[in-house]
Amino acid sequence: MSCTSHSMNRFVLTPKDLESFIETYKIPERFSPTLPGPDDSAECTSDRIVLYTLAFSSCGVRYPLSSFKIDLLHHFRVHFSQLHPLGFIRVVHFELSCVAVSGEP
Template sequence: MSHTGRSMIHSFLTAKDLESFCTPDRIVLYTLSFSSCGVRYPLSPFKVNLLHHFKVHFSQLHPLGFMKVVHFELSCVVVSGEPSIPLFCMFYKLIADGD
């Protein structure tokens, strides 16, 4: 979407409406940026287990990095295999960028 297109999108939510989406134990995500890399909700058990394994939250991943997870999972399904964390770790290495 171009910058011009984004400037045409307006929110009609009040601050109170926005707060109704938030709870103390939840984090709000911008799902539009992740939908472009093939992420669909709810997340598959493999994706959830991978996030738990590496002790990261979904919001800490860059959409392009998460696209590699989606690609790996789909590749396993195509070859009639089951995606697993040990197999994923053979192909990819998670690194932190910054603090």
């Protein structure tokens, strides 16, 4: 495969899948979760963010994010979608370890 060819895997949620996802992860209605249209790209804009559902099941993401996680994202100037699930789980583990010893991350 050449560097210029791209294989694209598309995993599409149905409206029922979205409803189940919202219920499972307790995503508040105020975030107005919606599915992208068939021709929409997964791009963040000033009025929306893109979430990959796999990140929730693989690294324990729960919303709303803690202030520590938000501060960390701002400090490194990255968007949540740029984090690898295995890296994010380390952040979660660090935060929980600090709380377990009555500390602040």
